[in-house]
Amino acid sequence: MAEMAYARGPYKSNLFPSVEEVENPSLERPREKNVESSLEQTYIHAGLTPEVASFLANFSEERRKKCIRKIDWHLCPMLMVLYLCAYIDRANIGNAKIEGLLTDLKLSGTQYSFAVSIFFLPYVICEVPSNVLLSRFKRPSTYIGIITVGWGIAMTLTGVVNNFGGLVATRLAVGIFDALSGAFSGLLAFAIAKMRGIGGYNGWRWIFIIEGLASIALSAFAFFALVDSPALSKRWLEPDEIRYLELRQRAQRGRVVVDEDPGKFDWSTLWQVVTDWQLYLQIINFWGNAVPNYGLKFTMPQIIKNMGYSSAKAQSLTVPPYMLGGLVTYVSSLLSDRFCVVIAFAILFSKAENFKDNVAACYFAIMFACVGFYPITPGINAWTVNNLAGARKRAMGIAYMISIGNLGGIPGSFIYIEKEKPKYPTGFGSSFAFACAGIVATITLELAYIRINRRKTKMTLEEIH
Known part of the structure; x- marks a missing residue:
């Protein structure tokens, strides 16, 4: 069922409650005519048994937030x-x-x-x-x-x-x-x-x-x-919290009803992954970040040293760009990150003739590039996961996208040619081109998803089946 829903478009299946809907029961869902609008009936039409629907409906918002906070504090730091x-x-x-x-x-x-x-x-x-x-x-x-x-x-x-x-x-x-x-x-x-x-x-x-x-x-x-x-967390979770988290986890995997084992290898699912058009646009998107990101990552200390600093000073000056990039990750959007990367490498390319006379502009460009780089990967990963239906396909799809996408690290390792320092025309020019390709892929995906989503909002539950 999950795969049938996916075949209609890359957005999540309407047959199962999403994580957001499990956490926010007031969200509207498509349903057949003459069905009661009560919360339990909404969950039942999502494929849950009456007993499970009753449990979720009576699990208060305060308890949900408390439960998720416990998980965050125990899992995220490590x-x-x-x-x-x-x-x-x-x-x-x-x-x-x-x-x-x-x-x-x-x-x-x-x-x-x-x-x-x-x-x-x-x-x-x-x-x-x-x-x-x-x-x-x-x-x-x-x-x-x-x-x-x-x-x-x-x-x-x-x-x-x-x-x-x-x-x-x-x-x-x-x-x-x-x-x-x-x-x-x-x-x-x-x-x-x-x-x-x-x-x-x-x-x-x-x-x-x-x-x-x-x-x-x-x-x-x-x-x-x-x-x-x-x-396995009974020491700090209550029985009801454990049950809620397990249901939430199954909803996140798209298998509240379908007993699909995400760890079981399936050739048909692999074929669906390697023939999915959206994954290849996401891979181009990933490469648009990976090539310039890895290229700059492995060469940044040398670029900063070329500005006239000692090795020790260059090491310490690599810290602020990464710190700023980490902070901006929490507030940036995917497309704006792309423009940051493009602008940054345009500055570096234009000032490469003499780094030592343009230290402020070049160092600003490096920081600006990091502002663009680091929010992109979490955004691409989340975007991909949210548009793959089925537990096995989601697990294989995200791994496939990340693995092929990380091949961008190979050209990224070679574009900053040692004999071209300090100008690095191949490095800065290639980074600029790949970042532009990422922008095109992002816009194409966004327009495609908008079109597909509009079509799906007009579908009835019978059409989804």
Whole structure:
């Protein structure tokens, strides 16, 4: 049933109550003629049994808010720290570059770009299998803890490699575990680089060793601190709250009625995912962010150093752009973010002739780019999830979109050519072009969804069936 509803358009099925409708029972829903407008009848027509409908109707708004707040406080902080740690371990190679990485390992600019880009190959390949595997664990915290240990070990070993082959091998390992996050990278690099000479190691080695060991230590907390499911949280959730959360979770997956296992692999669902037109527009959208984002992420310390700053000062100056980008994430809209990115790279491209004479304008452009970058990915992910019907299709679809979208990190790793510094015409020009492509994809999707949604609002319940 969920798939039939989806075939009519990418918006969520009207056969099931959405999360918003479970939380706000007063929302109107389409229903057949001569049906009572009571809340319980609305839920019954959504496919719920009378007993379940009565339970949801009598679960007060105050209790709903209290219940969700409990989940937020127990789940979000640890996930935020884990994501931050993963992001730091992914991006710190850019900080290591200006601390002597290329000199010590005798790397050319092309070899550095290859080592950066190789991360994305296993990251893309492992994304979909990892999502399927995660759903098979009764306790997801176990799986997350294991992969955190894995990427921590890989990151630590990066600090002791002695050649190009070793660097590529450890970057591959980090990519695998990252599949199975920038302000703090620069801040930590600034502090850790001061350890230059300790133990006979250069500063860039300590960046990898310290941050890798921190990831391993963090994994111990993941095993115990993460919330696995409402049913396994009886210590701090009441029985009625557990039941409400389970119903809410099923509604969010689009399977209040249909007993669909999101962890079961299904070839027909995979085919629906790879032939879904909207996912490819979202991938273009994702690439419009990923290429310029990763390109700037891995090159930002070098760009700032080219403005005339020392390595230590350049490390610290990478912090404000990321901090500002994080703050703006909460208040920005998807399309406005695109325009921020386009304008930022237009400024950098026009001022690249002489960075040192245009420090203020160029640094402002870097901050402006981060303002645009970081709200985009959460927006794309939410947009995609809200327009995929069915638990399995939603799980596979978001993993497919993210994995293919992250391939944008490969060209992003190569567009800032070492011999073109400090002007980087290829880097700034390519970033500008990809950001423009993202704007076109965003507008196309928005217009398509508006048209489909207007058509669906005119449909009766019989037509939906």
